[in-house]
Amino acid sequence: MTAIIRLPQPNSPEWVASMDPGGVFDQWHDVCREWAAPESFPADQSDFAKDGFEKRTFLDPTEAENLQAHIEAASLVPENVKATGEYQDTVREESSEYLFGLLEKILNDDVSDRIKSYFQSEFFAHWFQFARAYPHPNPSDSFLWHRDGGPGAFVNIMVYLNPTEEHGGNTHFLDIETTAKLAHAGYEFPNVAERVGDLGPLAEKAGARYAPFITNVNAGEGLIFKAREVLHRGVLPTTGPRYVVFVNLMPSYRPWREGFERWPMNFMEIVAGNWTTDYIQALAGDDGPTVIG
C-alpha cells in the first residue's frame, strides 16, 4: 500500500478544518477505503442505509439487566463517576476484557456489515460510554433537535439497558431526507442556545414531512444511526434513571477487533475531540498508511 496522509501544520487554518470536507479525517477515510477490497462490502438495503437510523436488538433483556447491575456496582466507586451535565453522568469501565465481550455482542455481523457498507471500509470503536440520565424539568443540549458535529462519516449506537416504560426516556429521529430539507431551511448545526424541541413550523415552511420516528424500546434494544446526517433528540426520563451504552464507530484500515487491541478506547476524551498528529500516527501504526507530519 502506498497511501499517504499529509498532516497540516498544527493550529493552522487547515488543521482547524481537519474535520471538514477534504480535511485530515477525509484523508484518513480515503486511505481506509483504499485499504479495503472494493467488493468486500455489498450494498446495504436496510433502514439504516436509507433513512440514516434503525432500531435493533443488541442485547437480550437478561444481558441488558446484568450490564445495568454491573454499571451500578462500578458507580459505587466515586472516581468512576463523571457528571456530564446537571442530569447526566457516565460510569467508567476498567476491564478491557469486559468491554471487548460487550462489543462482540453489540457489533454482531449484521451491525458490522451495515457500518462497513456505509464507510466502504473497516471500522473501529472510537469511544464508548456507559451513560445515565435522570428526570429534570428543563432539558437542553442533546435533548433538543440537533445533529452531532464531527467528521464526515461516523456512526453512533445507543443501547438502552432499561425499557422506556420504566423511565419514560427516549430518542426521536428525523430521516436523512427531512434533515437535509431542514438544513436547507437554516436548521443545520444550531448551537445549543438555538436548538428547539419542535421543528414542525420550520418543516412546514421548508415543505418537509415532520413525522419524527418515535418508538418505545425494551431492555437491550437501541438505535444505530448516522449522528451527523440525521436530526435527533433525546427525551429525558420522567420516572427514573435511563441507562444507555453509547458506542462511536469510525473508519479504520484494520478490523475493529484488531483495533481494539492496538488503540486505546476513549481516545477522544484524551484529545478533547481534536485529531492530533499523535492520534493519526498512533492509528496508522508501523504497518498502516504513511503519515507525513
Ligand SMILES: [Fe+2]
Ligand atoms: Fe446527538
